[in-house]
Amino acid sequence: EPEVTQTPSHQVTQMGQEVILRCVPISNHLYFYWYRQILGQKVEFLVSFYNNEISEKSEIFDDQFSVERPDGSNFTLKIRSTKLEDSAMYFCASRGDSIGYTFGSGTRLTVV
């Protein structure tokens, strides 16, 4: 069964450093998403991406965040200058023409 792949599974970074979280969506999917889940809290929407541009973003997705689809397969989330409160599990998801989403297994980001 096709799956969404996220790397790395766990990343530890120093406060103020830049991180790039990587995702390989399902190959024929058209819509891509990033969500995050702070430990013990609900899953929150960050951004959606379609046709090589952001289609919607949340208030969380401020100027320190950016997304990119640098080639035909990868979808990345960059956090420019990490803060302690960015520590969370980050999930990538993709969707084709159907309404079902497929989530990756997540990247646990720890900012120290």
Next chain:
Amino acid sequence: SQQGEEDPQALSIQEGENATMNCSYKTSINNLQWYRQNSGRGLVHLILIRSNEREKHSGRLRVTLDTSKKSSSLLITASRAADTASYFCATALYTGGGNKLTFGTGTQLKVEL
């Protein structure tokens, strides 16, 4: 209350019993989905119910949706220890933008032997 609140927050049952989790939401939706998350792991899609559907079954799962009450329930029958996880509802509304999911607060289910 927030979009997608679930109750109970935690549920502990014995293996073989049924588990029922409820979800309430506030806005219009196109569909409602249920996800499972094992501790610290990824989200696994369980079942999706469209706004024009009232009930849906998948194996041991039964989902109901009452759009007039803006609520849904997930029933897991004949629970197993392996069903121990957090369960989240998520609503989807297609507005032409990102068609994002809005997740609930989750129910932690513990199934004991």
